[in-house]
Amino acid sequence: MNLDDTVEVVIPLVKTITSLSFRNLSYSVNQRGNQKQILKNISGTFGSGRLTAVIGPSGGGKSSLMNALSGFRTQGVKGRILVNNEPVDPQKYRQLVAYTAQDVPLLPNITVQETLHFAADLKLPSSVTGIHKTKIVNDIVALLGLEKCIHNQVEVISGGERKRLSIGLELVSNPKIMFFDEPTSGLDSVASYQVVSHLKELAKQGRCVVSAIHQPSSELLELFDDIYVLTDGRCMYQGTLVEMIPTLAEAGFLCPRYYNPADFALKIASTVESDPDKTSQLMKRMESATNEQLNGTHDEQHDGANLLNERGKGSSRQYPISQFRQFLILTRRTALGTLRNLKLTRLRLMGHILFGTIIGAVFYDVGDNGAKVLSNVGCLMMMLMFIVFSNAMTVVLTFPLEMSVFIREHKSNCYSTVAYFCSKIVADFPLMLSAVTCFQLIAYYLTGQLNETNRVVMFWGICALMGWTAQMYGMVAGSIFAVDISPFAVPSTVVPMILFSGFFIRYSELLSVFKPLTYVSPFRYGFEGLALATYGFNRTEIGCEEMFCYYRKSAKVLQMLEVDRSNYWIDVAGLGVWIFVLHVSLYVSLRCKLRWNK
Structure with missing residues (x-):
C-alpha cells in the first residue's frame, strides 16, 4: 500500500517482531476548511506476545490511532513507526500488519468456509498448495471456534x-502485527469474552496484538497485558x-476499592478539564517515560524528514499472486455470490421472462399490422425502457456493498484494481445477457415481429448493447454514490436521456439548443437501432387487415420516425x-474511491 508522503514508516523485513513503536504521531482532518488535530504528537510502544488495550472516552482518538498505525489511513498522518526499534520500509510494513475495523464488510452470500478459502487463495502465494491452504483454513476455524457455522452463509x-x-x-496470511478496532462492539458479555480470549491466544503465539476497546468489564480487562489510555488525542x-x-495514585488519582480499573481510567480521562494540573503532570510523565524509552532508536537529525519518499517512492505494489490469477479467483467468487443472490438471479431472470410475457400479451401480434404501427413503435420504446431500468436498478442496489469489500481487500494488498474491475464485468455479464435474451425472444415473437433471422439478430444486438450499457451505468452510479442516493440518481439521470430518444418528440421539433443532446443519449441509438431492425433493410409491405393503411410501406414508418437516413451500424457504434x-468511468471511480479512503 502506498503511504502518504508526509508519514514516515520505516521497517526492515524481519522474521521475529519484538516491539512496535511510534513516535510523534499526529493526525489531522480538514473540517470545513479548518484543520482539526485528532492525534497530538503521541508516542508509545507495543510489545509482541502481549495483548494491549487502547481505551479512552468517545472522540479520544482510539480509532484514529488504529487507522494510522495500521497504514489504512495515511492522509493527514505524520510521525514515525518503527519495528524492533528500527526504521521500516512501508511496503514491508504493510505485509506485516493486519487490521480489523469495527464493522468489517463481508460478502453475504458466501459461506464461512468459502470466505476463508477465497482469502487464502488471494493472500497466499501460488507456491502454497491447495492441501496446505485447506489445513490453514481448518486450523483457523478450530482456533476461532467457527465449526458450527462453517457451512452457513455469512448473512x-x-x-x-x-x-x-x-x-x-x-x-x-499469518501477520506479525494485528490491530482491532472495538472488536466487542454490539456483542453480549459472553461473546465479547470469547472474542478477546481469541485475541489473547493470538498474542501468546508471539504476535503484537493491539485492540481499541470501549468500557471493558473487569473480567474482560484481566485478559489484557498492557493498557494505553487516550484522551483528547494525547496519551x-x-x-x-x-x-x-x-x-494513577502517584499522580493523585485514588481508585476506590472494588472499582473497575478501566472505568476509573475512563472517568479520569473524561474529566481532564476539571483537574488540569494533575492530568497535565501525568501526561508529561508518560511522555517523558516514552521518549526516554524510545531515545536513540533512530537518528534524531532525520526527525520530520521525508524518508518515506526516499525509500518507498518508485517501489511497486507486490501482490502474493499474479493479476491473472487474481482475476480468476475474483470472477469465481463474484459468480458464486451472484448465483446465490435471490435479487440478482431468480427474481431478475423471472422478472425479465414475466415482463416479456406481459408486453407480448398487451402488444400481441402488432408487429406486422400496418394499422397498429404506432402501437408497435410504443412497444419498442417500452422494451428499451424495461431493459435499461431493470438492469441498472438491480446492480445499483447491490454494488455499494461490494465496494466496501473491495476497498478493504485492496488496502490489505489482496488484489489490484484492474483484476477486480475485469472480474466484476466478466462475472455479471452472462446473467445480464441471459435475462435480456429471454425477454427479447419472448416479446419479439409474441408481438408478431417479422420472423427473419437477420432481423432477429439485429434486434437482439441492440437489446444486448442497451442491457450492457444499463448494467455499466448502474455500476458507475453504485461506485460513485452511497446506497441511499444511487437509487434516486439513476432514474433522475436516465429519464432526461429518454426525452431525446426521438420517440416522445421528433428531432425536427426540438429547439435548436436541445438537438445536440440527442447525440449523447443512448436511447436515441437504441430506439433508432430497433426501428431500423424492425422496419428497415428493404422490408416488404406491412400486412394490414383494413382497406387503407397509411403505413403499409415501411419507408413511411421510417420517415415518420425521422430515422430513414440513419444507419444501423452507426447506432451500434454509438452504443459501443x-x-x-x-x-473507463467505472475504473476511474474505483481509483478515486481508493484515493478518497486513504
Whole structure:
C-alpha cells in the first residue's frame, strides 16, 4: 500500500517482531476548511506476545490511532513507526500488519468456509498448495471456534461469529502485527469474552496484538497485558495493567476499592478539564517515560524528514499472486455470490421472462399490422425502457456493498484494481445477457415481429448493447454514490436521456439548443437501432387487415420516425462508445474511491 508522503514508516523485513513503536504521531482532518488535530504528537510502544488495550472516552482518538498505525489511513498522518526499534520500509510494513475495523464488510452470500478459502487463495502465494491452504483454513476455524457455522452463509451467522470470521480473514496470511478496532462492539458479555480470549491466544503465539476497546468489564480487562489510555488525542497512561492503578495514585488519582480499573481510567480521562494540573503532570510523565524509552532508536537529525519518499517512492505494489490469477479467483467468487443472490438471479431472470410475457400479451401480434404501427413503435420504446431500468436498478442496489469489500481487500494488498474491475464485468455479464435474451425472444415473437433471422439478430444486438450499457451505468452510479442516493440518481439521470430518444418528440421539433443532446443519449441509438431492425433493410409491405393503411410501406414508418437516413451500424457504434466511456468511468471511480479512503 502506498503511504502518504508526509508519514514516515520505516521497517526492515524481519522474521521475529519484538516491539512496535511510534513516535510523534499526529493526525489531522480538514473540517470545513479548518484543520482539526485528532492525534497530538503521541508516542508509545507495543510489545509482541502481549495483548494491549487502547481505551479512552468517545472522540479520544482510539480509532484514529488504529487507522494510522495500521497504514489504512495515511492522509493527514505524520510521525514515525518503527519495528524492533528500527526504521521500516512501508511496503514491508504493510505485509506485516493486519487490521480489523469495527464493522468489517463481508460478502453475504458466501459461506464461512468459502470466505476463508477465497482469502487464502488471494493472500497466499501460488507456491502454497491447495492441501496446505485447506489445513490453514481448518486450523483457523478450530482456533476461532467457527465449526458450527462453517457451512452457513455469512448473512445468517451471528454477530460474534462475524467478528471471529473477520479475525480469521486476517490470520490467513499469518501477520506479525494485528490491530482491532472495538472488536466487542454490539456483542453480549459472553461473546465479547470469547472474542478477546481469541485475541489473547493470538498474542501468546508471539504476535503484537493491539485492540481499541470501549468500557471493558473487569473480567474482560484481566485478559489484557498492557493498557494505553487516550484522551483528547494525547496519551494519559501507557504500561502494564498491574501498574496502572499505582501510577494513577502517584499522580493523585485514588481508585476506590472494588472499582473497575478501566472505568476509573475512563472517568479520569473524561474529566481532564476539571483537574488540569494533575492530568497535565501525568501526561508529561508518560511522555517523558516514552521518549526516554524510545531515545536513540533512530537518528534524531532525520526527525520530520521525508524518508518515506526516499525509500518507498518508485517501489511497486507486490501482490502474493499474479493479476491473472487474481482475476480468476475474483470472477469465481463474484459468480458464486451472484448465483446465490435471490435479487440478482431468480427474481431478475423471472422478472425479465414475466415482463416479456406481459408486453407480448398487451402488444400481441402488432408487429406486422400496418394499422397498429404506432402501437408497435410504443412497444419498442417500452422494451428499451424495461431493459435499461431493470438492469441498472438491480446492480445499483447491490454494488455499494461490494465496494466496501473491495476497498478493504485492496488496502490489505489482496488484489489490484484492474483484476477486480475485469472480474466484476466478466462475472455479471452472462446473467445480464441471459435475462435480456429471454425477454427479447419472448416479446419479439409474441408481438408478431417479422420472423427473419437477420432481423432477429439485429434486434437482439441492440437489446444486448442497451442491457450492457444499463448494467455499466448502474455500476458507475453504485461506485460513485452511497446506497441511499444511487437509487434516486439513476432514474433522475436516465429519464432526461429518454426525452431525446426521438420517440416522445421528433428531432425536427426540438429547439435548436436541445438537438445536440440527442447525440449523447443512448436511447436515441437504441430506439433508432430497433426501428431500423424492425422496419428497415428493404422490408416488404406491412400486412394490414383494413382497406387503407397509411403505413403499409415501411419507408413511411421510417420517415415518420425521422430515422430513414440513419444507419444501423452507426447506432451500434454509438452504443459501443457509451459502453467504452462507462467502462473507463467505472475504473476511474474505483481509483478515486481508493484515493478518497486513504
